[in-house]
Amino acid sequence: MKKIFITGITGSIGIQTLDVVRTLKNFEIVGGSIYSNWEKLKKIIDEFHLKYVAVVKDGEFPKEYNGCKVLVGKRSVERAIELSSPDITIVATSGASGIKHTIQAIKSSKRIGLANKESIVCGGNLVLDLAKKFNTEIIPVDSEHSAIYQLLLGEKEVEKIILTASGGALRDYPVEKLKAVKPSEVLKHPNWNMGKRITVDSATMLNKGLEIIEAYYLFKTKNIEAFINRNSHIHSMVKFKDGVIKMHFGTPTMKIPIAYSLTYPERIYKFDIPNLFDEKIEFEKIDFQRYTLIKTAYEILGNQKLHIAYNAADEVFVELFLNEKISFLEINKGISETLSKIEKENIKISSFEDVFKIDELSRNIAKELGGNY
Numbered sequence: 001m002k003k004i005f006i007t008g009i010t011g012s013i014g015i016q017t018l019d020v021v022r023t024l025k026n027f028e029i030v031g032g033s034i035y036s037n038w039e040k041l042k043k044i045i046d047e048f049h050l051k052y053v054a055v056v057k058d059g060e061f062p063k064e065y066n067g068c069k070v071l072v073g074k075r076s077v078e079r080a081i082e083l084s085s086p087d088i089t090i091v092a093t094s095g096a097s098g099i100k101h102t103i104q105a106i107k108s109s110k111r112i113g114l115a116n117k118e119s120i121v122c123g124g125n126l127v128l129d130l131a132k133k134f135n136t137e138i139i140p141v142d143s144e145h146s147a148i149y150q151l152l153l154g155e156k157e158v159e160k161i162i163l164t165a166s167g168g169a170l171r172d173y174p175v176e177k178l179k180a181v182k183p184s185e186v187l188k189h190p191n192w193n194m195g196k197r198i199t200v201d202s203a204t205m206l207n208k209g210l211e212i213i214e215a216y217y218l219f220k221t222k223n224i225e226a227f228i229n230r231n232s233h234i235h236s237m238v239k240f241k242d243g244v245i246k247m248h249f250g251t252p253t254m255k256i257p258i259a260y261s262l263t264y265p266e267r268i269y270k271f272d273i274p275n276l277f278d279e280k281i282e283f284e285k286i287d288f289q290r291y292t293l294i295k296t297a298y299e300i301l302g303n304q305k306l307h308i309a310y311n312a313a314d315e316v317f318v319e320l321f322l323n324e325k326i327s328f329l330e331i332n333k334g335i336s337e338t339l340s341k342i343e344k345e346n347i348k349i350s351s352f353e354d355v356f357k358i359d360e361l362s363r364n365i366a367k368e369l370g371g372n373y
């Protein structure tokens, strides 16, 4: 039996991982972590007979529930991963708080299925080097990066990586309407059912910006393009030096990349896709004037300090937008202003401590700016 730990077990990726594991033989879930959703976690413990769980938010929780040890507080996720000693950890925490979970997972597991893109965006080569040191495999779960990982197997002569994007919930809105959109409109993603933050990020296309940075580290190239593919049936592409373009084609479901990260190099997960051959394959150029945050991602590509600030500021401004404290377009404004301020800070990054320092500084700057909008 392969032992699996899932961080963010109650989230969109966490729950879909449980769905996948229900259908697989030889895999068992030994533990998981959450921020605070105890009622949902209790049901998961009951069904999967978990051994260790972690709840990050302080509160009144039992020390043990249905034979499962319950750890509580800031460092509880790291401790639960360590005690579970899993073969595979699926890191599906949302946000930069997942970086510490990835670090522990590298130390305690043989493989990571990495959904938490912030770990690579902010941790960059520090994360990849640590994984090398501990001989831990990192298999990307982000759908585009899973696709590219698969397309690159056995290949050397790569010219370019081409990411695809849906365009998000507001892709058909005229620009004039963007100023007054409500969170409920932004949270209606056309193709994917995901957590709130990433769904807003799809609409601003900051998600694609994060994915460009993620691809830069994972696949070691700056030659990355992005196009809109409205139905998300093409999950990404790789262009080779002889002119061949390989595309990864299929139904938009995260269960496939999740299962791939668990079963690689095998494909033992069975998923019957509907007939896709009646549909046209179409791409659209991305309008950088409209999606300014994707333009920003290209401008900062390779500057780790600004990658961290780009992510941290977005986490702050998206939360403010979801709480209706700022408008949708103020997300872009806030990130751009945070980056200008952080650019002036002379901080070198040589350790994870530096990463956390810049993350915190950026959040503080963003909160101060956001408080005055």
Ligand SMILES: NC(=O)C1=CN([C@@H]2O[C@H](COP(=O)(O)OP(=O)(O)OC[C@H]3O[C@@H](n4cnc5c(N)ncnc54)[C@H](OP(=O)(O)O)[C@@H]3O)[C@@H](O)[C@H]2O)C=CC1
Pocket (backbone or CB within 6 Å): 007, 008, 009, 010, 011, 012, 013, 014, 033, 034, 035, 036, 037, 038, 056, 077, 091, 092, 093, 094, 095, 097, 098, 115, 116, 117, 118, 141, 142, 143, 192, 193, 194, 195, 196, 197, 198, 254
């Ligand atoms: N959803 C998707 O289809 C995709 C997601 N991803 C990436 O996967 C990650 C997870 O996304 P998604 O599943 O959509 O997110 P969700 O918001 O649906 O779930 C987040 C999970 O993380 C937990 N969590 C949140 N904050 C903390 C914290 N500070 N400490 C510990 N646990 C925390 C939540 O616990 P609780 O329930 O208690 O709040 C929940 O279990 C993100 O990095 C995202 O970018 C990438 C590609 C696709």
Ligand SMILES: CC(=O)[C@@H](O)[C@H](O)COP(=O)(O)O
Pocket (backbone or CB within 6 Å): 142, 143, 144, 164, 165, 166, 167, 168, 192, 198, 201, 202, 203, 207, 208, 254
């Ligand atoms: C499913 C997945 O991988 C998401 O990251 C997806 O890419 C979001 O959709 P967008 O293409 O709209 O950003």
Ligand SMILES: [Mn+2]
Pocket (backbone or CB within 6 Å): 142, 143, 144, 211
């Ligand atoms: Mn993605």
